[in-house]
Amino acid sequence: MSMINYASREINCKIVYYGPGLGGKTTNLEHVYAKTKPDTRGKLISLATETERTLFFDFLPVDLGTIRGFKTRFHLYTVPGQVYYNASRKLILKGVDGLVFVADSQVERMEANQESMQNLYDNMSEYGYDITKLPFVLQYNKRDLPNAASVQQLQAALNPGWEVHETARQRLTPDPDHPNETLVEQLSTGEWVERVPYFEGVAVTGDGVFDTLKAVSKLVLKTLA
Amino acid sequence: MAASSSWAFTPEDSTAIADVLERLLAASNARCALLVDRSGQLVATAGEPMDFDPTAFATLTAADFSANDQLARLVGEREFGTLVHQGEKESMVLADVARRVILVALFDQRTTLGLVRLKLKDSVVDLTRLFDVIFSRSADVGVGRPSILSGAHDEIDELFS
Ligand SMILES: Nc1nc2c(ncn2[C@@H]2O[C@H](COP(=O)(O)OP(=O)(O)O)[C@@H](O)[C@H]2O)c(=O)[nH]1
Numbered sequence: 001m002s003m004i005n006y007a008s009r010e011i012n013c014k015i016v017y018y019g020p021g022l023g024g025k026t027t028n029l030e031h032v033y034a035k036t037k038p039d040t041r042g043k044l045i046s047l048a049t050e051t052e053r054t055l056f057f058d059f060l061p062v063d064l065g066t067i068r069g070f071k072t073r074f075h076l077y078t079v080p081g082q083v084y085y086n087a088s089r090k091l092i093l094k095g096v097d098g099l100v101f102v103a104d105s106q107v108e109r110m111e112a113n114q115e116s117m118q119n120l121y122d123n124m125s126e127y128g129y130d131i132t133k134l135p136f137v138l139q140y141n142k143r144d145l146p147n148a149a150s151v152q153q154l155q156a157a158l159n160p161g162w163e164v165h166e167t168a169r170q171r172l173t174p175d176p177d178h179p180n181e182t183l184v185e186q187l188s189t190g191e192w193v194e195r196v197p198y199f200e201g202v203a204v205t206g207d208g209v210f211d212t213l214k215a216v217s218k219l220v221l222k223t224l225a
Numbered sequence: 226m227a228a229s230s231s232w233a234f235t236p237e238d239s240t241a242i243a244d245v246l247e248r249l250l251a252a253s254n255a256r257c258a259l260l261v262d263r264s265g266q267l268v269a270t271a272g273e274p275m276d277f278d279p280t281a282f283a284t285l286t287a288a289d290f291s292a293n294d295q296l297a298r299l300v301g302e303r304e305f306g307t308l309v310h311q312g313e314k315e316s317m318v319l320a321d322v323a324r325r326v327i328l329v330a331l332f333d334q335r336t337t338l339g340l341v342r343l344k345l346k347d348s349v350v351d352l353t354r355l356f357d358v359i360f361s362r363s364a365d366v367g368v369g370r371p372s373i374l375s376g377a378h379d380e381i382d383e384l385f386s
């Protein structure tokens with residue numbers, strides 16, 4: 001839930017990085033932390049176990065610029081991926097404004113990706129949040145690995161599209177980030193579907209990290225415009 | 226509900242909130258007070274300058290409260306409305322306000338837990354009244370849309386170009 005403070009002239013929004021354990025969520029935040037100027041970001045907080053796995057969450061506040069005299073502050077959170085930490089995951093989703101799903105591209109992790117996606121849908125609906133109405137982007141991470149599945153396979157498994165019912169939204173919408181691809185289109189069955197924007201990433205080198213963050217932040221601000 | 230509903234404070238809200246916090250500090254002799262929303266965002270602070278990162282503090286406060294909410298449910302309580310953390314020199318009390326925000330008072334040996342807790346109760350009542358108004362107003366404007374960004378699509382594109 002974004003919060004607008006007219007006295008301090010700030011817009012605060014919450015973005016949650018979701019996805020299977022070891023997919024690269026924490027690495028995304030570490031890269032953002034490393035590449036932003038100290039005066040535009042706060043501390044990176046990690047509530048982790050001694051083996052460095054995220055236990056509760058990681059947290060990083062960053063300023064992404066000023067609009068109409070208001071500073072835009074984004075609070076980035078990651079959730080723990082391990083299946084048994086669902087209670088913490090659900091807590092972090094409270095008041096979320098935008099979602100990034102960090103998928104692990106490795107073929108062996110396909111099932112873990114799908115389980116985590118299903119878990120995200122379940123947790124969102126338990127809060128009564130409609131995930132199809134929320135700014136949401138996908139990151140296919142670890143594109144550098146030889147055992148990475150193709151983007152097509154990942155799209156089919158994780159981003160098949162949901163049905164668009166509102167007629168106003170039933171129009172062909174090209175994907176601005178991928179030539180010859182679409183975000184909203186009509187299938188041969190006549191049904192209109194919408195997919196969420198996706199980005200390829202190599203979080204360890206930073207590839208795709210800011211593209212992903214900018215895309216979701218932009219979508220979040222547009223919900224306020 | 227779309228999760229991305231928003232709420233807004235006017236400068237008048239901020240002043241009214243600050244007044245409540247100042248009154249709390251004066252009456253309880255606590256060092257400082259913070260107001261944090263349940264999703265972890267810092268809403269307001271008052272009192273002595275804090276020698277820690279208030280944003281980090283706010284996030285951890287919300288996490289602390291949420292975790293304790295779950296603990297309460299596990300043991301069959303609806304909630305733990307107040308939490309106390311006592312240290313050797315510094316202590317803090319956290320209280321729920323209208324299930325939307327958390328009021329935190331930090332204090333040291335210049336006062337007592339009993340007094341801080343007592344005065345905190347009055348502040349919770351005042352803040353509950355204020356936030357009822359703020360939230361019902363946010364809900365009134367459709368999905369709580371603030372006007373400041375309306376029509377700002379081009380500026381938003383520009384910011385991320
Ligand atoms: N090869 C490769 N390894 C990555 C990439 N992103 C993250 N990793 C590694 O994957 C492991 C888990 O990453 P982490 O960010 O902790 O995952 P999280 O559980 O989703 O937070 C770490 O050893 C990272 O260095 C990537 O793009 N390519």
Ligand SMILES: [Mg+2]
Pocket residue numbers: 025026027053054078079080081
């Ligand atoms: Mg992690």
